[in-house]
Amino acid sequence: MTIKAIFFDLDGTLRHNVPGGGEISSEYIRTLGIQFSDEDFHRAMRWEFMYWANSPDLNADLKKYESENEKFWVNYSQRRLLALGVPPRKSKALAPKVSAYMQEFYTPKSIVPGDAQKALHQLKERGYLMAVISNRDKPFTEELESHGISGFFDFSLAGGEVDAYKPEPEIFYHALKRVDLQAEQAVYVGDNYYADVVGSRRAGLRPVLYDPGGYFPEADCAVIQSFDELIPAIKKL
Incomplete structure (x- = not known):
């Protein structure tokens, strides 16, 4: 599909x-x-x-x-x-x-890496629906706006908004309902194998693990270490 x-x-x-x-x-x-x-x-x-x-x-x-x-x-x-x-x-x-x-x-800077911004541009140009799904308790639209990336996304969803958190599949069901798609029509990209890969797979989505630190060498899914690798990885799914 x-x-x-x-x-x-x-x-x-x-x-x-x-x-x-x-x-x-x-x-x-x-x-x-x-x-x-x-x-x-x-x-x-x-x-x-x-x-x-x-x-x-x-x-x-x-x-x-x-x-x-x-x-x-x-x-x-x-x-x-x-x-x-x-x-x-x-x-x-x-x-x-x-x-x-x-x-x-510990006073870190909050950034969106350049390769991520480039990938978002490319995916948007290709016509994909896009969204951000997080285990945060509260909506984070303003944060997406502050980083200059809110325009890429059709919606964002915090777990606290629907009382559902990864790795449980319900949060993904809520997201799929918003775009009226079947699970196999959607890819989920995340850095946490236990939350993102396990959770999205439970819901039937196609997971892509973002693992720049190489923490999950045995991951049984598509793996990228840079967002430059994302579109080629999606093509292989």
Whole structure:
């Protein structure tokens, strides 16, 4: 069936924090005397993807701490230290320092990479319907406008608007209903295998994993490391 729509994830796919939080956190952790390998770093990054994919751990933490408050982020830092391979006792001791450092000094820029903007232009010229589907709680139209990309999209959808979050398929069903298409007529492009690939595949869409960091070498779907590769990847689906 002919592909008629390209849907995108927002954070980490179209919109990036530069520098990345995982990189800055890891650099600071090294200054605390903690040594870890590239393999450890990749494992921690994969843990981050899994955690933020509306995971049971994330939902349990939000319920326990009631919001993304200071205690939540200390707990998050402890979880990430454990994912890096830091022993439990040391992770617990260092977590407040790591959390405080990130809260005070991590001030990234929010950007849409040039290759993403170029791909959006090319896809729009080819007549595809396009949308942004995110696990955010609130609408983000103004953010798309601030980055100068809102005009590319027929609509945007936040999980909180429909009380449905990736990787559950319902959020994709809502999106498909808006454009009156069958699932196999749509592609979903995202950077989180656990949320974006698993979720879109559950709904019957064709997933494309955007993986510039090479965190998912075993991914069982189309994979791109640059948006320059997106249109050729779509042609092969």
